[in-house]
Amino acid sequence: MVASAPLSHPSSPENFGDRPENSPSSSDFPARHIGVSTEDIPQMLDVLGVASLDDLISKTVPQGIRLAQSLNLPAAKSEYAALQHLKEIASQNKIYRSFIGMGYYDTITPTVILRNILENPGWYTAYTPYQPEIAQGRLEALLNFQTMIIDLTGLEIANASLLDEATAAAEAMTLSYGVCKNQATSFFVSHDCHPQTIEVLQTRAKPLGINIIVGDRHSFDFSQPIFGAILQYPATDGSIYDYRAFVEKAHAVGALVTVAADPLSLTLYTPPGEFGADIAVGSTQRFGVPLGYGGPHAAYFATKEAYKRQVPGRIVGVSKDIHGKPALRLALQTREQHIRREKATSNICTAQVLLAVIASMYAVYHGAAGLKRIAQDIHQKTTTLAAGLTHLGYKITTETFFDTLKVELGKTQLSDILAACEAKTINIRVFDTNTVGISLDETTTLGDIQDLLEVFAPSAVLPSPVSPSPSPLLRNSPFLNHPVFNKYHSETELLRYIHRLQAKDLSLTTSMIPLGSCTMKLNATSEMIPVTWAEFGKLHPFAPSSQTQGYATLCQQLETWLGEITGFAGVSLQPNAGSQGEYAGLLVIQQYHANRGESHRNVCLIPTSAHGTNPASAVMCGMKVVAVACDDQGNIDVDDLRAKAQQHSSELAALMVTYPSTHGVFETAIQEICAIVHNHGGQVYMDGANMNAQVGLCRPGDIGADVCHLNLHKTFCIPHGGGGPGVGPIGVAAHLVPFLPGHSVVSLGDTASIGAVSAAPWGSASILVISWMYIVMMGATGLTTATQVAILNANYIAKRLENYYPVLYKGEHGFVAHECILDLRALKKSANIEIDDVAKRLMDYGFHAPTVSWPVAGTIMVEPTESESLEELDRFCDALIAIREEIAEIESGKADMQDNLLKNAPHTAESLISGEWSHPYSRDRAAYPAPWTREHKFWVAVGRIDAAFGDRNFVCSCLPMDAY
Known part of the structure; x- marks a missing residue:
């Protein structure tokens, strides 16, 4: 345990975070992270009728479980000092050129994507698009991702990403187990799959009673019943095999076949859907997402439309809004996994959205031709390397390959090869004492190939570029023909496209996002900066x-x-x-x-x-x-x-x-x-x-x-x-x-x-650095105060709103924890107002809705976090109070039961300025319901979305551009 000086429990505003002194190691970060000021706290406590933060906590947290001492953590550092300290730690990492492969590759993140998506809080602070009207930009980028995957794999539907390739393979296994009708309990795994994928499959299979058979697809006896199989394409050693015969045999016994495929290779080689695969999974990491020592990376999952109800994770679907305009939202399937509880086929309730957006924009930026050029360049360099190694007397055991070679060392000692690699700061894969693997990527130069050859023979000469031999598995079908992949190849055009999508999304850059149980607190810039440091981003997860x-x-x-x-x-x-x-x-x-x-x-x-x-x-x-x-x-x-x-x-x-x-x-x-x-x-x-x-x-x-x-x-x-x-x-x-x-x-x-x-x-x-920075800059006192203020803020909101919306649950002393549930169920009877009506009307006020109808139907769960200011808390409360007054107008008969501000929310700019206005309320009340909306207005891109229409007419890939 890291030692630190004893810290007193903060019990009053004067202990509100560590205050700056003349030393750069002292921290004022807690006061920056926590939104309310020391002057605000007594005012808020007065509203609650308690004397101090400690008094509030004693009435909220049972005394029997309270900590008797402060957390034993290092003293808080300033932002500057924390970054300097982390830089020292980062310098202990050594950035070698990694040719290890195994599903992880160095890549070039286009700087326009790096700066405007990965490093942009307008993209990284948004929440899950459960309220689609204020998430149209993200949803469009994810629809592009799904379209990209559908095109590359040759299958009919794809989801909006999964966590990594290995767990996506496990999801494919359980889907196959659930839909297969032949009663088998065994799953065949080719020994040509990546070892980490094999292990995750074994972990997932054991508790379900699934028997994993790891073996050679050539010698597998199909008289042994299986419900599914998985193949790697290209194989883990780089070989590209023709799997058509195996797929036919598997289908003949009623088994489903999953192919774990490198998406970049699919620009050159026959896609899995065209040789009969039922499911394709893989990682889109090499589409511009840094190695990051293993993640986060967006996996993909594609399959046949027949299995759309069983697909894990989220699917973005196309629907329409109340004005008939095409609009996007998460398809019904996404919600079913939560609703089905113990009958769910997957526990995945998330995606790798930010990484999927980066990967999709990588494809938008390069287009089909650009991706194919990158793949051809890698393949050509791999062929040149193979020719050079063959000339030096080494045997290449991968006859047909894309970017990876398996090399037999012969009489050369492995220790000599590894010593030469170390001297040139190179990593390669070791299969055994006589065999190594080399995987190239888009960052590989001819100089790298020269260095690799010199690892095997110091006097090696780089051969002239060698043209690849034609392969019978070359792709003939087109891909990425949609206009979105053919319009934004200049930086100017892509920059504008990214910005247009960002402007359609409400994030923490706009307002507080008061979602109960989701904790949308500050993601401080100092916490985010190290994520893109090369010392953290360019390391292979299997580096020594x-x-x-x-x-x-x-x-x-x-x-x-x-x-x-x-x-x-x-x-x-x-x-x-x-x-x-x-x-x-x-x-x-x-x-x-x-x-x-x-x-x-x-x-x-x-x-x-x-x-x-x-x-x-x-x-x-x-x-x-x-x-x-x-x-x-x-x-x-x-x-x-x-x-x-x-x-x-x-x-x-x-x-x-x-x-x-x-x-x-x-x-x-x-x-x-x-x-x-x-x-x-x-x-x-x-x-x-x-x-x-x-x-x-x-x-x-x-x-x-x-x-x-x-x-x-x-x-x-x-x-x-x-x-x-x-x-x-x-x-x-x-x-x-x-x-x-x-x-x-x-x-x-x-x-x-x-x-x-x-x-x-x-x-x-790679994103663990964020939490490391948070703890280092907050220290024990700051972290504890953050918790106290989160509880204070939740109780302040509950108190301000309890006369307008009943607070459903409170502790024995009448206080809530860090979130509160407001009961809106009576409004259905009194004014025909549903929970969604309130959620959509909040958008007109510039807010994301709280968590709706969970854990209790007809309620909203509000969590303000510790990062919001008193001004923002009051602004949110004022919005909900104003909405309650709008509901009161319906209850009194002053407003129409159907044609009212809530039922028609959210209001788009287009609906307010185009055509005749037939509603019984003014355009002004619809557009500018609160004073702050006149100073800064977040306009929704679409009106209320007809989710049922989208579920009846399931579409999960890009529509023609004229439909948008």
Whole structure:
């Protein structure tokens, strides 16, 4: 544990963050991160009728779980000092030229995309496009991504991205298992697949009872029943095989075939859909997304339209708005996974939106011709390298290849080759003591090829460029013909296109995004800057540890700090989304029981209020879900829990509980709840979605939880990126540490591990720097104050609005935690107003809606976070109060029950200025409902979207340009 001087608990405004002194190491960052000022706090406390922040916290957080001392974290640093310190850590990383391959390649991010998307808060601070009218730009970029994937793979539909190639392959396996009708339980995995993919498949298969057969496709005996198979294209050693015969045999026995394909290679070679594949998966990392030591990267998933209801993740679909204008939204399928709970086929509730946008813009910028030129250049250089190595007497075992060669060393010693690589700062792949692999990419130069040849023979001479031999698998079909991929090839045009799309999206650059349970807090610029440093961005995830000491230091420190914050003995950073953290945590519990000879424990107790991913994750782990009732206050019904635990005592595996509760309250019985589960032999999994209400005040490990996943993209400031990326690490108690995720390519320690849950050893490593910076700049005092102010802000909003919208749940002293649920259900009867009417009208006021109809239908869940100013909190409250007054006009008969400000919201500029105005309210009230809207107006790009039309007329690729 990193030592620090004892810090007093902040209990009053005068302890509001660390104040700047004359030293550059002192930090005033907490005062920049936290929106309300020291002068505001007494005023807000007065509204609540409490004397101090400590008084508020004592009435909100049960005393029995409160921390007795401050967190043991390093003293806070200033932004400048933190960046300098992180730069020193980054310098421990060594940037070698990596020719390792295995699905990861260096790439060139066009600077117009780097500056205007990856480094642009207008793109990275937006939320998931559940309110599509204020997310049309992002949705269009994702539709471009889907179109790109459909074209490249030759399949009929694609989703808006998944987390990485290995987990996408696992999703393909479970989809195949669910839809296959031949009753088989075995899945064939070609040994030519990447090793990290094979391991993730094995991890996913085990709890579901799926038998993984890793073997040679040539010798596989199809008399052994299989429900599916996966092939790598090109193979992990670079070979390009003709899979048509295998696909035909698989189909003959009723199995589905998945092909894991490199999308850049598909510009030259026959796409999977054209040789019979049912599913294609892969990574779009080499489409302009930095290596980042393994992530985040956008995987893709494409399949046949027959399986559209089973596709994991999100699909952007085309619909229309109330004016008949084409409009985009997430298709019904996206919501079904949450609704289906334990019947869901996937627990994925996210995507890699920001990375998918980058990849799609890479394709928009280069177009089909540009992508093909890049692929041809790589292939030509690979052919030249192969000729040079052959001339030197080495055998190339990959007969047909795209960018990767497998080279037999013959009499040359591997140690000599590796020493020569080290001298030239080069990494290559080692298959065994006599065989190595070399993968080229778009950054490879002729100078690199010369250096590679000299690794094998110091006196080697670069041969003249060699033309590739014609391949029978060359692609003949066109791709990326849509105008969007053919209009924006100059930087000027692409810049304007990116800006047009950005202007259609509401992000944190516009206003607060008050989504309950989603924690849309500040993503500080100083936290974001290191993400694009080359020292973090250009490292291959399988580079030797001697080159990655900076990452080792960063990850070790972050694990230690998160362990201190949560009270756990061990932390794994590998899960690359909250849903993956849930899954990994439950697998660890399962492995613990199995290790004790109690593998029969398979019942998972889950409160009825839980997020839909909870039961989905449990089912993915092979568990049986048993629902636990909640009382009228939204708390777990302890009597029902006790009865269910007793009923299932011999097979109880775990309880999944969110704390504070899904209803935004600190349940006072939480320690009793944990004790009940432990007394019956179960483990307690705590969903850390609401951890931002605990940091510095209490700790899951002290409360009684055995496992807790954290959403670094919520509590610890990684931005939502328009719906991804995220990071979902897990903390575990000491007895569970041996079972934390491992990795077959890079050893992470204990042999009792559950195996890999992500393709890369440390998941989305490059964005861990954001959370590292946040903790370093906040320090223990700042983090604790942030939690206190988050609770203060939520209670302030609840208090201001309670006379207009009832607050559904409160703690025993009448206070909420970091979020509050406002009950709008009575408005349906009194004014025919639905929850969506309020959500859409808020857009006219310039706000994103809170979380709607979850966890209780007909309510909104509001979370202001600690980063918003008192002025912004009041502005939001004023908007909701004004909307309530608009509803009152309907209730009194002054406004029409159907044709009113809410039913017609949101109002587009076009609808306000074009044609006749037939509504009984003025254009002025529709457009400028509050004073601030006259100073700065966010205009929605489309009117209210007809989601049902889009679900009836499913389209998930680009329409002709004249339709927009």
